[in-house]
Amino acid sequence: MDQFTMGPVGQISRRVSDIEAAVQWYSDVLGFAMLYRFGDLAFFDLGGMRLFLTSGEGETDVRGESVIYFRVDDIHATHTLLTERGVSFIGAPHLIYQHETGVGEWMAFFHDPDGQTLAILSQARGDGNVHAAIAPELPRRTAR
Numbered sequence: 001m002d003q004f005t006m007g008p009v010g011q012i013s014r015r016v017s018d019i020e021a022a023v024q025w026y027s028d029v030l031g032f033a034m035l036y037r038f039g040d041l042a043f044f045d046l047g048g049m050r051l052f053l054t055s056g057e058g059e060t061d062v063r064g065e066s067v068i069y070f071r072v073d074d075i076h077a078t079h080t081l082l083t084e085r086g087v088s089f090i091g092a093p094h095l096i097y098q099h100e101t102g103v104g105e106w107m108a109f110f111h112d113p114d115g116q117t118l119a120i121l122s123q124a125r126g127d128g129n130v131h132a133a134i135a136p137e138l139p140r141r142t143a144r
Contacts, residue, residue, distance in 0.1 A: 075122035
């Protein structure tokens with residue numbers, strides 16, 4: 001076999017210091033659907049990609065951890081909903097980049113219970129409220 005094709009990302013792993021608190025936070029605050037759990041391992045569905053949480057036995061070493069960006073349709077409404085659920089954002093949703101087509105890349109950053117950075121992102125025209133169908137093949141999830 002000389003050639004192969006890499007598929008889309010199937011799973012992202014994140015270490016957490018307290019698996020019980022993390023499971024509750026990712027379920028109740030972010031609204032992610034639990035796929036299954038055993039021992040100190042928990043798996044959530046992120047629109048076809050799995051988020052795998054594993055206990056760091058009271059510690060997490062966040063050096064080298066990546067920011068996880070969650071695609072949303074309406075960044076301002078999602079920001080408001082997550083704020084109401086107790087998420088403390090680092091800042092308000094803001095425009096990162098404006099494409100020549102008029103579509104903007106909007107982001108807002110926050111931390112999980114271990115202080116690791118997460119973000120919501122939206123590709124939209126204007127003020128970030130109207131989703132532009134730039135990548136309709138990408139799954140989007142709505143918070144419960």
